[in-house]
Amino acid sequence: MFPKSIKQISLAGSVWGTALDEECECLYIECRNEEDRTIFIARLNLKNLELESRKVNITWWDKLVGVKLNQLYFVKYLDQNDPTQQLSFILDFESGVKAEWESSAEFSIHTRHPEIYEHGSDYFDIVSKFLALELPVSCEYLEWQNKIIISYYLRSANGFDRYLLLLKNGEKEWKVKQDQEMKGFSSGAFFVFDNQLIFIKDRNEVCVYTG
Structure with a gap:
């Protein structure tokens, strides 16, 4: 059974x-x-976990790299x-209007990411x-307040299954299977x-646990 302390938002x-707008406390997800x-x-509004989706006019070779105040920053790969x-280029989330992005923007986001422990x-x-x-x-590890978070993999019939374990005050709080049948290690399991x-x-659900 999935832990009740984790909120699940289906996509x-x-x-x-993904790209985080720290000032607005919103997570933008490219789907x-x-x-x-x-x-x-x-x-996804991280304050109330309300989700709003909009179809956007971008190509398969455009990649979301950052966001500032509803302005989505993309890189377009030409080859x-x-x-x-x-x-x-920049895409306004509200209006869908595009504009050129000539200079590199800096996205200073105060997030914590796990350490990668090489195999x-x-x-x-x-x-x-x-x-x-x-x-x-390899696995990923982070100490956060009185908690320890570990992302690790186990072999499955068709690859690897990825698990996420949270310990609180040294005791297991929950463990979830995050992904199935992966081809190998992929960094950035959580933040x-x-x-x-x-x-x-499973590439189609945002999960949020409040500590």
């Missing part, structure tokens, strides 16, 4: 990227439907084989022994903003 497509190749942006060939490193071995598990790939732990589950 209509697969998550390809795509691979069947009809439609793209939309979902805005699939050469990622250095790119343009940049076979000393810290990795400590986590593996603590969990009493043979971990096949902490203010007093909230935020992660994406």
